[in-house]
Amino acid sequence: MSVSLECCPPVELAADAERFEHEGLLASAWSHARSLGAERYELSLGVSNLHCPSCIDQIERSLSGLEGVEQARVNLSTRRLFVRWRQDVSDLDGIIAKVTALGYRLAPLDSDSRTKAGNREERELLRAVALAGFAAANVMLLSVSVWSGLVSDMGPATRALMHWVSALIALPTIVIAGRPFFRSAVAALGGGRMNMDVPISLAVTLAAGMSLSETMRGGEHVYFDAAVTLLFFLLIGRYLDLRIRGKARSAAENLMAMRAASATVIDPDGSQRRLAAAQVEPGMLVAIAPGERIPVDGRVEQGRSDIDTALVTGETLPRTVEEGGEVFAGTVNLNAAIRVRVTSTEDSTLLAEIVHLMEAAEQGRARYQRLADRVARAYAPVVHILAAVTFLGWLWAGSLDWQLALLTAVAVLIITCPCALGLAVPAVQVAAVDRLLRQGILVKSADGLERLAQADVVVFDKTGTLTQGRPELINATNLTAEDLRLAAGLAAASKHPLARAVCRTAEARGIITVPADAVGETPGMGLSAAVNGRELRLGNRRWCGIADQAETTAAGADTGSGLDMELWLAEADRAPVRFRFHDALRPDARQCVVQLRKRGLEVELLSGDRPGPVRQVAESLGIETWHAECRPDAKIARLKTLAARGKRVLMVGDGLNDAPALSEAFVSISPADASEISQTAADLIFQGDSLDALIEAQVVAGAARRLVLQNFSLTFLYNAIAVPFAMAGMVTPLVAAVAMSVSSIVVTLNSLRLYAIQRRPKDRPPPQPQPSRPDLSLLELNRGGRAQS
């Protein structure tokens, strides 16, 4: 269910949030729905928590029970629901409510051109695979007859017939099924580049052409079977590659759609309506309720509230905004209703800077050349020169007629033909991406894994990446249960992160709290209420009336830094009680850093937060190099410095302020709860709380690179043996067919080893004894860090 799991949610706020969520979902669903005319509509929605097959049944059954729903179909592969309904009979409202009531979260998706294009490409490839498969089987059948005929009693007329039938099957197949390769080869050559498809296209075309001319001359050897089988194998590799990447991409799209927001727009006449965030235009006035995620960038027109900006600036503590202050999409309004005038991106200083930096970073990012293309660039000329030498050698020195000499040269092309080379990368890629996908790690960019394997420095953002991005109470053990109970009673009314932390701790300690009545909240200050006839206050120092002088020294003596987050609980007749907080580390952050080091990577910390907390985190994790108060441009500057030193940087970050750095870095990873811009910029996305995903991705990327290199070595070895025979003219079509199949199968089997590669036991995180004990988290780590460093 969509009810948050946090303790003591104030009833009316929770209900509000739920209503907002439903209305927002409805608004954005309508903006994505496609009208089919006559009150009929269709819509695709991403569905979260869709794991088991019975979910399909449950959703489809409940929807097809609704009057007016013409079709409801769940796709388990893409985790999407497709509905077509008649609006005059059944309202979209009811449809959505029905599914959310079952406990699934929905996110409307564009049935946009990009997904469709991807789908069409996938189908075209699958069709080509089927055609090539059919042709390969039948041509091979005919070829086997010819081969056995050569050593028995087949007459030349029968052989010629077989050859003609082969040509009849093979030539149209090559023209149709070879198109993906021809297109890509032409594009590469047109752009002055070289890729694997150039030698493939050349070999296939030449083999087919030569075989046709041999058929006409009534020759003994034709290579139709080799040409078609080659296409068949390569098309399979290409299809699997496209499919697995499409799967990762659609999962990423679902993730982002889940986060898409909606806004309550106030029209000039004072009426309110809900709009999808994408439909809101600059100049509109938007009302933002307490607890709502701010859907737009804008300036506050009315009201004063605390804003949780962790996702934007990387600061853990909320910022208080007043009229005229800037707010950003993705931040959370904590305690009071505000009205915001929407500004366009150009008007906002921070966002304009981020967009500008990202554009610069993307342009500046050196065009990475994929391993396969680099191999092709070196390999293709060699093969083509060898073929030319063979042709000329036989023509002059061997005094063959030109057709026979060309046939031998074609045999060289076919035997060296990059069938195994063409499979070397995609086969490994498919296995690696699939393995990661199963663990919730999405590989977004095609060469992301390849680049990840080469990274040698890891740069972390702090808030939300190494830490959980939310404060936890750390001195709970020094507090009496009574204080905690009183504080939690007040805190229950607030969405402020510190207040939520108090509630969580109270719940963890099993303290039953009674939410106080009529709690007043003053943004930037604190909470107050009358409990048992006396005024009780929970808030910052000023709110609780503590003299500035006194607590500065007290705080300084207490922590050594004075930069802790804190709350005070004040009652009329006794000394105020202090609650101290820290942004707790992710449970396995330390493990992760240690393992990255073990794997030979340097680790750095770059944060937008103040030096105090950054140093604390760096020290407790044993990270020596850290920089605090980094604005987005400072992060980029640091990455540039590292790159200039020849380092390949893996950037891990989640905030909006990390987005430029994520595009600038050699390779980048974001958690799934990162800001949308960061997810778009990142090469990989991992789901879940555990940083162990980072290690897993790194291990798999490394293994994938090793396997790819092994595959290349295998094919080179095979070529080194086979090429001399081919040049000597000793390779008949039969030998070519056997050699090609064997090398392809060897490469594919070798790639499948990726599933079997286990992480060494020391790379695995030890079982976390008690993953969430908020009051211990950082203190323990602190102590551990000192002891071990």
Added chain:
Amino acid sequence: MTALMYLMPAALFLGLLGVAAFYWSLRSGQFDDLDGAAHRILFDDEDEDEKKDRPPEE
């Protein structure tokens, strides 16, 4: 060898029939959700006439 005269066309015809069947199943969306299809066979059938017999053309 005269057997070839009808065996070869017969083999090719059957092969093409297979390709055509595959194209049809592809066009009608039977390859869109392979994970789901593996499980759908286990569901109880609908009693009323099927509301969802044709998959979406995405």
